[in-house]
Amino acid sequence: MTYDLLIVGGGINGCAIAREAALNGWSVLLVERDDLASHTSSxxxxxxxxGLRYLEYYDFRLVAHALRERERLLRLAPHLIRPLTFVLPHENAVRPWWLVRLGLLLxxxxxxxxxxxxxxGLRRSDAAYRAPLKNAGSGFVYSDAWVDDSRLTVLNALDAAEHGAEVLTRTTLESARREDGLWRARLSDGREVQARAVVNAAGPWVAELLGRMGVNASAGVRLVKGSHIVVPRLFEGDHAYILQQPDRRxxxxxxxxxxxxxxxxxxxVERPEDARIDGDEVRYLCDAASRYFARQVGPEDVTSSWSGVRPLYDDGASEAREVTRDYVLELDANGPPLLSVFGGKITTARHLAEEAVAKVAPALGRHVEPMTRERPFPGGGFRSFDAYLAHVRERRPWLGAERSERMARAYGTLLxxxxxxxxxxxxxxxxFGAGLTEREVRWMRDREWARTPEDVLERRSKLGLHMTAAERVRFEAWWAASPAA
Structure with missing residues (x-):
């Protein structure tokens, strides 16, 4: 079969491009060698x-663009994306008060x-915001939003598949060559396919894939590892904190x-495979938190962690924190087109996809329209999450308060x-424990490309964090013994 578009990479960018292209009526094949969102996108x-801190590097265009997308995404995925209030203490600050206030106004x-x-400004009446801090002096309050990144990736893939895209996980692009005006590709499942265009959305492996295809890119990629730790609760409430550090991070x-x-x-880092937290990072993050919070934490308090490698466009910046988070789309039109994606971020993936499809379209002689600007993500399509949750609880009281909220957020109206x-x-x-049941697991396996217990427990949900070791073992045994639909 000949596809209009072969997309390599099942992260947020690849899945968003598949969605935009499929909604434009293109025939799309997306291949991902692991699970959807199994690396940087989760x-x-x-x-x-x-990106408040990008203002410091005068990246006003990126900030304005991302903020517009923030408003759009809050509307289009009200179940999965929710407002989040941030508290920015000004104690231990390395920037003057007036500069931070000016940045927030901008x-x-x-x-x-x-x-x-x-x-x-942070007020004296903001007792809940001040209580966890060692020195509750001056500061600021502002708003952004939170998202389950791996589920947003899956929602893009779901909408793409609903409109004809073929999504293959655990499938590697082994080789691809230009021949007779088409890309001819061989996949790890033994299939040989043809495509009129290829999108390289391999994330940290973008340069490696280009090498495998025998293509030289003019753009460079800089691999920057970002790590997170989880510690016992440092504060109560649904707000968050943004903490200035002595190194200006x-x-x-x-x-x-x-x-x-x-x-x-x-x-x-040198390789995508270096996405593992190290002792220096753990200590840095513990110190960063302990600098501000009354409750002190050390490496021994870390209950879990995650690390990802960001494939940033190499703009020649001297320090990792200064490298732009904006994306670059490089089109190689020497024959059947090849579009390579460098950089990007979760917030701007939808717009990146829109631009990517528009960039490839002329080479294919296709007219495209922006299809996702006002299209709700699967499970969206309502205005008030609180009203929707109340409806779920009224109709299905046996779900219970905690599970009903978790499932309403994860699936929205797909519930x-x-x-x-x-x-x-x-x-x-x-x-199976932690509120996870067979009904939900089968949905993930049959509809969301979950192929291993880890896909379910670590990406489609985070319930593995709440299950005992015995519960996980029992779930893994059930998974191995239970046939797919």
Whole structure:
């Protein structure tokens, strides 16, 4: 079969491009050698934001663009993306008070009309924000948004597949060559396919893939590792903190799965496989948190961690923290087109996809329209999450308060299809612990490309963090013994 587009890479960029192309009526094949969002796209700080710190590097265009996307995504995925209030203490600050206030005012201005509250000073009445801090002096409060990054990736793939895209996980592009006006590719499953164009969305492996295809790129990629730790809860509430560090970096502290996630680092690495946290990073993040919070933490308090390698476009910046987070799309039109994606971030993936499809279209003689600007993500399509959650709880009280919120956030209105015919707890099938049941697991396996227990416990949900070792072992045994649909 000949596809219009062969996309290599099942991270957020590859899946977003597949969605945009499929909605334009293109025939699309996406191949991912591991799981969807199995690398960088599940290892972010999980924020939908403009990037307040990018203002310091005068990257106003990126900030304004990302803030516009933030507003759009809050509308289009109200189940998965939620507003998040940030507290920015000014104790131990390395920037003058007036400069930070000016930056926040500019952040508000660049964001235009927003559903989120504008920034303000930290008030004496902000007892909940001040209570966890060692020195609750001056500071600021502003808003951005939080997202489950791996689930957002899956939602892009779901919408793409719903409109004809073929998504193959655990499938490697072994070789590809230009021949007779087409790309001819061989896959690890033994298939040989043809495509009119190829998109290289391999993330940290973008340069490696180009080499495998015998193509020289003019753009460079800089691999920067970002690590996060999770420690016992440092504060109560649904807000978060942004902490200025002596080296002029900033570190986030965000409520995460019953604890507090602290991150991220910026460490230049040589290989994508270097996505592992090291002792220096752990100590740095513990010190970063202890500098501000009354509750002190050390390496012995870390309950879990994650690391990802960001494939940043190499703009020649001298330090990792200064490298642009903007993306570059490089089109090689010497024959059938090859589009390579350098850089990017979760917030701007939708727009990146729109631009990528528009960039390839002329070479294919196709007209395209921006299809996702106002299209809700699967499970979206409602205005108020609180109202939707109340509806779920009224119709399915047996889910319980905690599980109903988790599932309403993860699946939105898709929950109706998942639970079709289920009348009570027994209808959910076997219970594995932490609220995970057979009904939900089968949905992930049959509809969301989950192929291993880790796909379910670590990416489609984070329930592995809440299960006992015995529960995980039992779930893995069930998975091995239970045939796919």
């Amino acid at each position: 290892a972010s700080t999980k924020l939908i934001h403009g 952040y508000d201005r660049l964001g235009g009309r927003s559903a989120l509250p504008r920034s303000r 900033i570190v986030f502290a965000i409520s995460y799965e019953g604890g507090t996630a602290v991150g991220t680092t910026d460490v230049v 109706v299809a998942m639970l079709a015919g289920v009348r009570d707890e027994a209808g959910m099938g076997e219970a």
